[in-house]
Amino acid sequence: MTYKSNHKQDKNEWLERLQSSIFENQSRPESKYLQLATVNQKNHPEVRTLVFRECLESSSTLIMHTDIRSDKISQIHTQNCAQICWYFSVTREQYRFTGSIKIIDASQDDKQSQRKQHWLSLSTPAKTSYFWQTPGESLALNQAKQSDEVNRYNIINDDNDSISDNFALLSFAVSEVDHLQLNTTPHTRKRYQLKHHLWQEDTINP
Numbered sequence: 001m002t003y004k005s006n007h008k009q010d011k012n013e014w015l016e017r018l019q020s021s022i023f024e025n026q027s028r029p030e031s032k033y034l035q036l037a038t039v040n041q042k043n044h045p046e047v048r049t050l051v052f053r054e055c056l057e058s059s060s061t062l063i064m065h066t067d068i069r070s071d072k073i074s075q076i077h078t079q080n081c082a083q084i085c086w087y088f089s090v091t092r093e094q095y096r097f098t099g100s101i102k103i104i105d106a107s108q109d110d111k112q113s114q115r116k117q118h119w120l121s122l123s124t125p126a127k128t129s130y131f132w133q134t135p136g137e138s139l140a141l142n143q144a145k146q147s148d149e150v151n152r153y154n155i156i157n158d159d160n161d162s163i164s165d166n167f168a169l170l171s172f173a174v175s176e177v178d179h180l181q182l183n184t185t186p187h188t189r190k191r192y193q194l195k196h197h198l199w200q201e202d203t204i205n206p
């Protein structure tokens with residue numbers, strides 16, 4: 001039987017729960033990996049794993065990093081609606097987030113301090129990957145060029161201002177959350193929807 005109750009939230013309950021999930025699962029490195037699904041130009045779904053980087057409480061936004069040359073970028077330009085699925089194995093919880101993505105690249109003057117802060121948080125190998133050849137291109141054709149580009153990165157590596165133009169933040173604004181908990185008997189499932197700037201919560205049948 002489905003139990004359903006509606007009430008308006010004056011605090012963001014799902015976000016508080018997500019922060020607890022992140023904390024309670026921090027012993028498992030894979031807990032920072034989530035799956036992002038977008039829709040391609042043929043209207044087919046495409047899903048891939050990304051590293052979760054930050055949660056901005058004030059805007060209910062999840063931040064990830066990517067390369068602007070990757071396929072997901074043109075897909076997001078065409079259709080910015082997307083879903084994230086994220087499983088936490090210690091607490092046995094799944095979050096499914098529905099929302100829209102903004103791409104924060106070198107062109108947004110007002111977001112450069114945020115972009116730089118994220119760039120500086122990266123390891124050298126992670127920074128270097130943004131100077132490689134275009135993701136998805138044949139390596140066999142480009143191996144010599146690639147080693148030139150890595151060398152170029154090594155030369156500028158000491159300069160903290162040298163953010164690769166290929167480096168972008170994905171800013172995922174959450175509008176709906178489906179939170180399934182398998183660590184309870186019976187399992188519990190809640191849906192949170194953003195309506196008129198307020199979160200509405202439903203308890204639904206798992």
Ligand SMILES: Cc1cc2nc3c(=O)[nH]c(=O)nc-3n(C[C@H](O)[C@H](O)[C@H](O)COP(=O)(O)O)c2cc1C
Nearest residue numbers: 033046048049050051065066067070071072073135
């Ligand atoms: C564990 C893991 C973590 C990953 N983290 C990222 C990431 O943070 N950002 C990213 O763009 N790709 C990341 N990838 C690679 C993506 O899954 C994907 O292969 C790549 O971004 C190209 O996707 P696209 O062609 O759909 O754009 C990761 C892959 C794995 C397996």
